[in-house]
Amino acid sequence: MEAIEELAVQPCTSSLYLRPFRLSYRQNGTKKFWDFMRTHDSVSILIFNTSRQCFVMVKQFRPAVYMCETERHHPQVFESQDKESFTSLENPLPAVVGVTYELCAGIVDKPGLSLEEIACEEVLEECGYRVSTAELRRITSYRSGVGLTGSRQTLFYAEVNDQMRTGGGGGQPEEGELIEVVEIPLGESMKFAYDETFPKTMGVIFSFMWFHNNIAPKLPKK
Ligand SMILES: Nc1ncnc2c1ncn2[C@@H]1O[C@H](COP(=O)(O)OP(=O)(O)O[C@H]2O[C@H](CO)[C@@H](O)[C@H](O)[C@H]2O)[C@@H](O)[C@H]1O
Ligand SMILES: [Mg+2]
DSSP: OOOOSSEEEEOOOSSSEEEEEEEEEEEEEEEEEEEEEOOEEEEEEEEEEEETEEEEEEEEEEEHHHHHHHHHHHHEEEEEEEEOOOOSSOOOGGGGGEEEEOEEEOOOOTSOOOHHHHHHHHIIIIIIIIOOGGGEEEEOOOOOOOOHHHHEEEEEEEEEOGGOOSSSOOOOGGTTTTOOOEEEEEGHHHHHOTTTTSBBBBBHHHHHHHHHHGGGSSSOOO
16 A cells, blocks of 8 residues: 555646535625535445454545645645646655545445445445445434535444455455555544544544444443
8 A cells, every 4th residue: 555656746627526616706795705626425434343342444545635744844846837747756755644544435426326325335345344224324414624625424333243244345446446444443442533643534533432422332241
């Protein structure tokens, strides 16, 4: 996962994944505008393995996170205004600065499928567990970015056990996905949640707290 080479950055002029727009409007008499992006909604799934009393999560290289870290070290990296040219990155930072811990998640980009069906596909592709839609519990949904995208993420909970594991997960190689499945033991989960040395999404922290409030009190005592 961590052999990232031949980095080059370029302005994005057209994309399947995001489209920038500017909305102009008048609010209580004041003229304003706001720049935003259209992106896909997403689903994410908190997975708890009851056989091993651990959370099943994914770890992956995130270019956006990597480039934020890169800009801190090389502030000029985004400065080129030329729409065509690539800026090659000399002496790139190690890829590990762009690797984050996340819930299993995926974008909602298949019009024929329900959120639950997409969630089950992601659990299988990314983590290797076969879960049916009836086994998912909807926790809630929220806006994952109100300033720039406004997109909605729906969070589910799934309990799995070792018998439901049908493969290693790891994402879809044909889509270029390279995902490492990681297990966080229940007993270490809140320490992990607040340990800033493990870069992670807010969904991880929120869902661990949800689990501790809603599921942990009802777990059979071991
Ligand atoms: N910007 C991009 N550039 C190039 N290729 C891209 C891309 N976005 C998606 N892809 C391609 O589409 C695939 C989609 O993967 P997933 O459906 O698992 O979404 P992901 O978990 O990355 O992000 C989803 O889930 C996370 C976690 O919640 C949300 O933050 C996020 O908005 C949502 O897209 C990627 O592997 C890649 O091939
Ligand atoms: Mg994903």
